[in-house]
Amino acid sequence: MQQVLVGLSRTTILFIVASGLSLVLGVLRIPNVAHGSLYMIGAFVTYTVATVFGQSAAGFFIALVVAPLVVALISFLVERGLFCHLYEREHLMLLLFTFSFTLVFGDLVKLIWGSDYRSLTAPEFLQGAFSIQGMPFPRYNLFLLIIGPIVAAGLWFLTNRTKIGKIARAAAVDREMVGAVGINVSWVFAAVFVIGCYLAGLGGALVAPTQNITQGMDHAIIIEAFLIVIIGGLGNIWGALLGALIFGLTDSIGILLWPQFAIVFPYVAVVTVLLFRPQGLLKSTW
Amino acid sequence: MFKALFDAKILISCSVLLALMLMMPRFLPRFYVYLFALMFAIALLATSLNLVLGFGGMYQFHHAVFYGFGAYAFALFATKSGLPLWIGYAIAPFCSAALGLVLGLITVRLNRLYFGMMQISLGSLVWAITYRWYSFTGGDDGIHGIPLPDLVGSSTGAYYFNLIVAATCLLLMYMIVNSPFGRIFQGIRDNPERCQAVGVNVQKQQLTGQVLAAFFAGVAGTLFVTVEGSVFPDLMFWTLSLEILIMCLLGGWFIFLGPALGAAIIISLRTFAGIYTEYWTLILGIVLMLLIFFLPEGVLGLFLKKADPAAKREG
Numbered sequence: 086m087q088q089v090l091v092g093l094s095r096t097t098i099l100f101i102v103a104s105g106l107s108l109v110l111g112v113l114r115i116p117n118v119a120h121g122s123l124y125m126i127g128a129f130v131t132y133t134v135a136t137v138f139g140q141s142a143a144g145f146f147i148a149l150v151v152a153p154l155v156v157a158l159i160s161f162l163v164e165r166g167l168f169c170h171l172y173e174r175e176h177l178m179l180l181l182f183t184f185s186f187t188l189v190f191g192d193l194v195k196l197i198w199g200s201d202y203r204s205l206t207a208p209e210f211l212q213g214a215f216s217i218q219g220m221p222f223p224r225y226n227l228f229l230l231i232i233g234p235i236v237a238a239g240l241w242f243l244t245n246r247t248k249i250g251k252i253a254r255a256a257a258v259d260r261e262m263v264g265a266v267g268i269n270v271s272w273v274f275a276a277v278f279v280i281g282c283y284l285a286g287l288g289g290a291l292v293a294p295t296q297n298i299t300q301g302m303d304h305a306i307i308i309e310a311f312l313i314v315i316i317g318g319l320g321n322i323w324g325a326l327l328g329a330l331i332f333g334l335t336d337s338i339g340i341l342l343w344p345q346f347a348i349v350f351p352y353v354a355v356v357t358v359l360l361f362r363p364q365g366l367l368k369s370t371w
Numbered sequence: 372m373f374k375a376l377f378d379a380k381i382l383i384s385c386s387v388l389l390a391l392m393l394m395m396p397r398f399l400p401r402f403y404v405y406l407f408a409l410m411f412a413i414a415l416l417a418t419s420l421n422l423v424l425g426f427g428g429m430y431q432f433h434h435a436v437f438y439g440f441g442a443y444a445f446a447l448f449a450t451k452s453g454l455p456l457w458i459g460y461a462i463a464p465f466c467s468a469a470l471g472l473v474l475g476l477i478t479v480r481l482n483r484l485y486f487g488m489m490q491i492s493l494g495s496l497v498w499a500i501t502y503r504w505y506s507f508t509g510g511d512d513g514i515h516g517i518p519l520p521d522l523v524g525s526s527t528g529a530y531y532f533n534l535i536v537a538a539t540c541l542l543l544m545y546m547i548v549n550s551p552f553g554r555i556f557q558g559i560r561d562n563p564e565r566c567q568a569v570g571v572n573v574q575k576q577q578l579t580g581q582v583l584a585a586f587f588a589g590v591a592g593t594l595f596v597t598v599e600g601s602v603f604p605d606l607m608f609w610t611l612s613l614e615i616l617i618m619c620l621l622g623g624w625f626i627f628l629g630p631a632l633g634a635a636i637i638i639s640l641r642t643f644a645g646i647y648t649e650y651w652t653l654i655l656g657i658v659l660m661l662l663i664f665f666l667p668e669g670v671l672g673l674f675l676k677k678a679d680p681a682a683k684r685e686g
Contacts, residue, residue, distance in 0.1 A: 116488060118613075171663070176484055177430060181620060182663050184613045188656030196650065304610065308495045311488050319485070345503055352496040356477060359489065363481050 090217070092337025093330075094226035097233035098292050100329035102306055103313040104240060104322050105284030111320020112257040112277045115168075116176065119183040120285050121307030122190035127156045127289025128298045129194060132203045135293075142208030149290050156286025157279050164278045169271055191303065200300055207294035225294060232291065236284075240322055243280070253277050257320060312351065316358050318365030327366055331358070392534055396527045405598065408530040410638050411537040412594035417618040417630035418541055419587035424616070425624035426548055427580045428560030430487030433494030434588060434615055436474075439607030441467040441589025443501065446514045446602040456520045464589035470497070471585025475578045491609050498607045513603030523597050533594045540587050545627055547583065556580055617659055623669025632671050 106120045130152040138144025163186065171182060206212065207225045214221040244250035252273050256263045264270045288306075296302075313332050317324020332351045339350030358366060396404050420434040444466035448459035478489045501508045508514070523532040547553050559566045559573055567573050596602060605611065614637065615630075622633025640658070644651050666673060 116484065167660070174663075174667075176487075177424075177616075178663055178667065180432070180487075181613065181616055181659060184617075185656040185659035185663070187610075188652040188659070192650045192653035192656070196653075304608075308492060308609065312492045315485065315488055315492065346500065348499045348503070349496065352492070355492065359477065359481070363485070 088337045088341050090222055091226060092333045094229040096329045096333030097229040098288050099309060099313055099333055100233060100326050101236055101284050102288035103310040103329055104325040105281040106310045107314045107320055107322055107325040109278055109281035110314060112253050113274050115179045117183045118180060118307060119186035121303035122187050123156050123282050123285040124289040124306050125194060125303040127152050127286035128293045129198050130155050131290040131293040132205045132298050135205055140206060145208045152290040153283050153286035157283040160282030161279045164275050195300060202297040202299040204297050205293045237326060249276055312355050316355050316365060318367040321367045324365055324367040389538060396530050401526055404526050404530050406642060408533045408598045410635050411533040412591050412598060413638055414631035414634040415537040415540050416588055416591035417615050417634040418544060419584045420615050421619050421624050421630040422544055423580050423584040424619060427556045429577055430483055431490060432487040433490045433609050433612045435611040436494035436497050436607045437467040437471055437585040437588035438592045440470050441592030442596050442602045442606050445593045445596050446517045449517050450514060460593050463593045464586045467589025468582050468586040471582045475581040479574045479577045495609055498604060502604045511604055513601055515601040517596055517600050519597060529597045532597060536594060540590055544587060621662060621669055623672030626671050629669050629671040
């Protein structure tokens, strides 16, 4: 039970990161490999900002706001400067182009923060654990469990109730038609890309107090995010939520049953899903 | 048959190149002999990827897993079985091909991009198992000091062995590309729906292509072990796969020898940039960006286009 709850809070991070990836995949059709790098940058910036404020509670929350915005700014510059010239190319080129950013960002992070790992402690009132029916449950995980639904609700609101969300969904289905009715699709794409990357940064900021912030955390998360998006259906945000749930839960059950090869369990789940639903569980925009 | 496959110009230039390479170890310092031997392995790897990527149009995003799997299969055979080492050379590629078959059975049913992303994911699973399974694969330490047959124990021996094996495999792949199967494969690349409509079993052909490519990647893996004498999990990490994709792109993936040229360029760049800076991936990233913007047909593609405007796209 405790393991399930811990798994659920891990799910929150996975969902936030994967939904950003899914959003970009669904609307822009870019498999953004650099998503993991932005997540890593988010974590490192969180560390730096929080440290500037002496790792106080206020500093942590300021960092939580600032870091995703920094990531969003970076992605905005990248999108307007480079990506927007390449949308007509095939997927393979776009994938490789985002990969070039993975390479560049990876080394820039090494250049700026060095190759040591960093660690950040959560604010005092989020540290420690309280007990549920005698089992300890970390407070920070509860915090994550609260954040997750808020982000999901925000995303739902953005895609279903705002004008830009509706335009973005229309552009995902038929970008030429959207352009033909006089909407500047290029800027819609930019907005979606920035929001997607903002989510990567947010995921990185939230994960910062729970693990060591290291080089290489970009590589680990991006594969997991890919898997989640595949299970859920490319471009479907609720699919990302469902996929994150499946992934987080099978992973935590795996840790319980067979710690050394826990990683096998989520993969088995993914393969099983794909054998029966090759297009993912929910409707894909592809 | 040979006449149909090679026109005189290609035949002559290839044999001159081969003769040059056969003589090279006499003049070169040892380090370069090692470097070239490594290059042959990677060139074979890149060409095997291009078999499915450039000629089959399949988004094979995780090809390195077959390469690493072949290398590990050989390493484990050599260190644990006690049987003659040459048998390991024969078995390892078939292990890779078997892995290609298993992964292919799961992935070929998916559409293009799904195929690629699933390939990355499943390949990462193989990597993760290798990484964790300390008792069998040595975990992240890998396996070092793998015994090699005496013939290829020296660096010159490894050079000649790699040159001959890689050249033979390239020739085989060239024949595959120009065989009826290869033609169908290219047809699928250009228009899968139409191929389906005229009665080609697209998924079966793609599966065959995948298994063949995995086989040759496995051969490349054994060649790597021949040069380095060790294996480690990074051989099947997905970033290596994308690096191979870069090699194909750099050389030009509509031309048969393009990826091999790309491999040679990337390996030399990495070796020499590595002397001056530890930020090699930064350089690679920037090279890649420039490439995508300005040279999407690759170096060899550009060269051939300049030499003969009519002969683009064909190998």
